Amino acid sequence: MEGATPPSGTAGDANLPILIIGSGSTGLALAQGLRKAGIACTVFEKNDSHHRERDWNMGLHWGAPVLKSLIPEEWWRRIQSVQVDPHVPTKEQDTLNWLRGDTGETMAAFTFGPFYRLRRSKLRDLLSQGLNIEYDKHLESISYAQDHQAVTAHFADGTAATGSMLVGADGARSSTRQVLLGPDMGAINRIPYAATFVQQKFTKEQALYLRKFHPLFLACAHPSNNFAFFGMHDAADPDDPSSWTFFFYISWKSSLEEQEATKDWTDAQRLAQQKELAKAFCDPWKSAYEWTPDDASVWYLGLTDWDPGRPGHRWDNYHGLVTMVGDAVHPMTYQRGQGLNHSVTDAGKLRDALIKIEEGGDRQRLVSGFEDEMIQRGGLEVRDGTANTMLLHDWEKVKQSPLFTKGMKKSET
Structure with a gap:
């Protein structure tokens, strides 16, 4: 059983750091929050370099005040530079138009804000500054001091690190989760939906045409029971549309048997499948896929969750x-x-709990209380998210989806 190995750390070790497993946005945001609070931490990343993983973009809206509280004030003033298009000022209120995928008619419009569309790589660059990050560290096991005052992370390269606490922030296929719960309970849950993602540049004329539908992003549901997204990924030079990179996909209901049968498909096969689906879509999807070269790089993802x-x-x-x-x-x-x-x-709530622990609060009570709230809040969103995915791929029930009924608002517990 994991945790049975006697650790090297004991209560006699003073000022042990917090060990953070994973240098994604969450782990780095937590590390910055601890750094700001004067709490020592070390981040461990399984990849051997900072930008080995794929890049994508993410929406930040109701969580923005928390991120702001975790980083230095002057960094928040740079958040505009982290966006997919740093030249489009963030609006206090913006509208997401949700289209009917075959005709392009507006099905719904959600107004909310401020809304930040952030590139993951740029956010990680910002959040990595000033941190102690060790790369090529794949977590294999965890052991605990008998006096409950220290924890040791053991890595695949034979090294170990001891800290006052370990925080798993290592993503959807978390090694920490599998260490804590075992390979079965801790395994990611595959669900019968899939998507193939494209990041592509176009000619000046094509780029200007595609972007006129929305400067940042669009979504649509199609009567064929498919869902699609189209958005900006990188617009470093506002005066050179041919340099812009767009990010788009069509997702569809895909049984686990189909996912298994197609697991060895090439990029060309994945893209050909997307191009065939796109023929039934309105613009910008139809034209974007027509204009994408057949040999373009793509990446495929079977959808997952874990409640x-x-x-x-x-x-x-x-x-x-x-x-x-x-x-x-x-x-x-x-x-x-x-x-x-x-x-x-x-990250913000755990930062708050760790500050209280530093001030002498009861660690087990504070950590367990943090987990109770996170599990309730996050678990509800996992369930809402999966229900949303199912309903978005069922044309007769699309309007029952949380995206349609709640927009981008947080699910309330």
């Missing part, structure tokens, strides 16, 4: 020595743009 509120999913936090945040504990589907908002909220 922390399910029976058997509550982990032992070993007297408050170990916990999880973000996608490690509530990975959710992405069609309603809630993931980053919940993840930075986790």
